[in-house]
Amino acid sequence: MKTIPVILFGTGGVGRALLRQLIASEKHIQERSGLRFEVVAVADSQRWLFDPAGLTAAKLHSIEQAKGQGDPLPGGKPRPDSLLAETDVAGVRNAIVVDVTAADGMERVYQQALDFGYGVVMANKKVLAGPWSSAAQFYNHPAVRHESTVGGGQPVIATARYLADINDHIYAIEGQLSGTLGYLCQQLDHDVPFSQAVAEAKKRGYTEPDPREDLGGQDVMRKLLILARLAGWPLEAADIRVESLYPASLENSSVTEFMGQISAVDEQMATRIAEAKADGQTLRYIGRITPEGGQVGLLPIAADSPLGGLKYISFHTALYDDDQLMICGKGAGVEMTAGGVLGDMIAVAREVF
Ligand SMILES: NC(=O)c1ccc[n+]([C@@H]2O[C@H](COP(=O)([O-])OP(=O)(O)OC[C@H]3O[C@@H](n4cnc5c(N)ncnc54)[C@H](OP(=O)(O)O)[C@@H]3O)[C@@H](O)[C@H]2O)c1
Structure with missing residues (x-):
């Protein structure tokens, strides 16, 4: 069984759906893929929660509920300037950073994640659709996945990638x-x-x-x-x-x-x-x-x-x-989008770590 730490940026509609799916599918993912996702950090725009030992399912559920009611992250602390510097210092290795925000400026986070040997999964389109000079490095990177950026989780990115791989014009x-x-x-x-x-x-x-x-x-x-x-x-x-x-x-x-x-x-x-x-x-x-x-x-x-x-x-x-x-x-909806994110997390965990 591989344990994969997860660092989640964003607890809006998609982030909360992802938390629900991680809780509901924990056993299935363990049995089918031999993977255990352990959410170690959750951040919103103001606060964050970090436990290197992993946040319990009960804690994740309370985060999902609180954010759904518009409350702040329960027990959250003000966000540090660089979350990943703290996770790295705390010894978090082979983690997956998940970006389900719509925030600008996440490029620096992705870059730092890759520098630390983490994988990156995003539903946020902004970096990939930014200037090519800075976006190019995240395309076709083996540790980066972004199925949910187009088509809400349908295999659209996978299809485009497949066509390019086999040199179809x-x-x-x-x-x-x-x-x-x-x-x-x-x-x-x-x-x-x-x-x-x-x-x-x-x-x-x-x-x-x-x-x-x-x-x-x-x-x-x-x-x-x-x-x-x-x-x-x-x-x-x-x-x-x-x-x-x-x-x-x-x-x-x-x-x-x-x-x-x-x-x-x-x-x-x-x-x-x-x-x-x-x-x-x-x-x-x-x-x-x-x-x-x-x-x-x-x-x-x-x-x-x-x-x-x-x-x-x-x-x-x-x-x-x-x-x-x-x-x-169906190309929209938070559950499908979160499903696409979860599929990407499984792919990175299987193929990269
Ligand atoms: N909704 C869909 O069906 C769908 C489909 C495909 C793709 N997407 C993409 O998925 C992403 C999330 O969508 P959503 O509907 O879940 O958005 P949302 O409900 O607006 O949630 C965004 C979340 O990101 C948090 N956030 C903002 N800036 C942040 C930062 N710098 N660091 C950490 N967290 C930050 C927000 O924090 P607060 O809670 O503090 O505001 C909020 O929790 C977007 O990029 C969207 O384009 C969505």
Whole structure:
């Protein structure tokens, strides 16, 4: 039995789902994979908990519960500047650092983790979609995994990696890469005004607290860029044209003001959807990329095509020439995303340590 220490950054929706899965699957993972994950540290944006001997299942459960209620980490202490320097000094070896934050600046943590011989698993896309000069080192690194950065845990990254490994030539990648925007498009199909669809998505918790983070298209752009880079195209964010679903004039208003003003877009959206429908098409927020660059935005798509049906990511390649390779399934949700993270942790533990 291999015991693998785990250092968890982030106890939001995905982090808490991961804690639940680690507790529920402990016996299964031991029996099937001969692995015992021992969470030694848990951090949120303000505090952290660290026990080199491992936090008990009861402690992890209380963390999951407390954070779910919006409380601080129970028993947590103010975060040190460098968590990993402390875990290293305490003798934690062969650990896996898990980043399920949406924080900027995690590159320094990943670098330090790899320097200490730790593995790194992330659902956070920001470093991988940052400037290629600093992101490149984390692509195809044997100790780094990031299945949940695209497709919410479906084997999208694994497929892109496989195609690159076998030297299949990828010509283009396209997909409906946001569950939130997919939901909005479905509502538009049913003639729900755009502002009402956004308000409902926010109420259901499908959007970020500030819906502009979804509507601006940056998250989709990051996913597309990660896929492009896996395909071997060292593109930058500037190579992808991004259509925002709200006007620049609403950029600086408060969330409440924004929600009050977004109806300004309703008429224009209703016209676009009516025009698409008149042509037998439907509007979908699609990302498309080739070695030359890409675009992310609302496009009219044949209603009966796979992308019209939502949830598809497809690879156009030399091997899959006449019939593109498609991955289809539920591509969003904290449980699936956490499942993808857990799968990556098992892979790193099996293959690296
Ligand atoms: N939700 C999904 O379905 C989904 C799907 C695919 C990928 N993802 C990605 O997964 C990541 C997590 O998503 P989420 O929905 O769980 O987000 P979330 O609910 O907003 O949680 C983020 C967590 O990260 C913590 N955090 C922020 N900065 C930190 C830092 N510097 N160090 C340590 N912890 C920090 C936050 O701390 P506080 O608790 O103190 O605020 C919070 O616990 C994001 O990158 C997201 O894009 C999510």
